[in-house]
Amino acid sequence: MADIVDPAVADYVRAHATPADDLLRGLAAETSTRYPPDAGMQISADEGALLTMLTRLTGVLMAVEIGTFTGYSSICIARGLRPGGRLIACDVSEEWTSIARTYWAKAGLADRIELRLGPAIETVRALPADPVIDFVFLDADKTGYPAYYEEIVPRLRPGGLLVVDNVLRHGQVLDPRDASSAAVAGLNDRIVGDERVESVMLPVRDGVTLVRRRA
Numbered sequence: 001m002a003d004i005v006d007p008a009v010a011d012y013v014r015a016h017a018t019p020a021d022d023l024l025r026g027l028a029a030e031t032s033t034r035y036p037p038d039a040g041m042q043i044s045a046d047e048g049a050l051l052t053m054l055t056r057l058t059g060v061l062m063a064v065e066i067g068t069f070t071g072y073s074s075i076c077i078a079r080g081l082r083p084g085g086r087l088i089a090c091d092v093s094e095e096w097t098s099i100a101r102t103y104w105a106k107a108g109l110a111d112r113i114e115l116r117l118g119p120a121i122e123t124v125r126a127l128p129a130d131p132v133i134d135f136v137f138l139d140a141d142k143t144g145y146p147a148y149y150e151e152i153v154p155r156l157r158p159g160g161l162l163v164v165d166n167v168l169r170h171g172q173v174l175d176p177r178d179a180s181s182a183a184v185a186g187l188n189d190r191i192v193g194d195e196r197v198e199s200v201m202l203p204v205r206d207g208v209t210l211v212r213r214r215a
Contacts, residue, residue, distance in 0.1 A: 004168055004203050017046035024072060026046065027103045027175075031070045034099075043067050043139070043165070044205050048076040051137060051163065054210070055080025058161050060134040063087040064127070066120045066148055067140030071100025077137060078109040087113045088127075090120035090140075120144070124151045131157045131213070139165035144178035145187045152194055156213040168207030 005013070020028070024045065032039040036073035043051075055063065055077050063081065065074050078087050093098050097115055104110045116123045120140055127133070133155045138148055145164070152162055160185055167173070169181045176182035190200050191211055201209045 021044040052078040052080040061085040063135040158215040162211040164209040
């Protein structure tokens with residue numbers, strides 16, 4: 001396991017992003033208390049700020065989140081939607097997403113977010129095949145990343161944005177030794193060679209790739 005960015009620098013970066021508000025801090029604290037072994041799946045405050053900014057910059061009306069957990073990232077995305085926008089949140093856990101529902105309501109966002117429980121790949125495949133999605137955040141089972149990608153890209157509108165989380169796997173993509181790291185490393189290579197898109201990989205937390213559908 002490698003520190004992609006020196007921990008002191010990472011703390012400095014986090015301190016110089018728009019801070020999380022009381023609601024997001026409360027959600028993060030509750031998640032850490034109730035699910036300590038799984039709390040690492042929750043995105044950091046600076047990554048949340050990035051999601052909100054990207055959503056606002058791209059004028060998103062239709063967004064999809066693959067992997068919701070307790071709802072932190074979905075709140076950040078939904079806050080950046082244009083008036084009338086909506087987010088489809090995909091997850092398999094009723095328990096985790098029950099917390100998300102509570103915080104969506106507290107944030108006044110329940111009317112913008114539609115939760116679809118079940119295997120996310122089935123949810124995505126059931127979406128219209130037309131390129132109408134403006135924004136996707138992918139942060140789910142890593143072995144499923146290649147399949148999610150192939151279903152998502154054709155559904156992105158020209159100029160639409162896919163944000164892929166955990167693309168560095170704490171450095172394990174350099175020498176994959178498990179199925180998850182191998183799947184992510186394979187997708188990283190696939191993205192670079194995909195003429196349908198343009199992309200940039202950022203060393204934010206565990207690595208984030210921005211994938212923009214070409215016109």
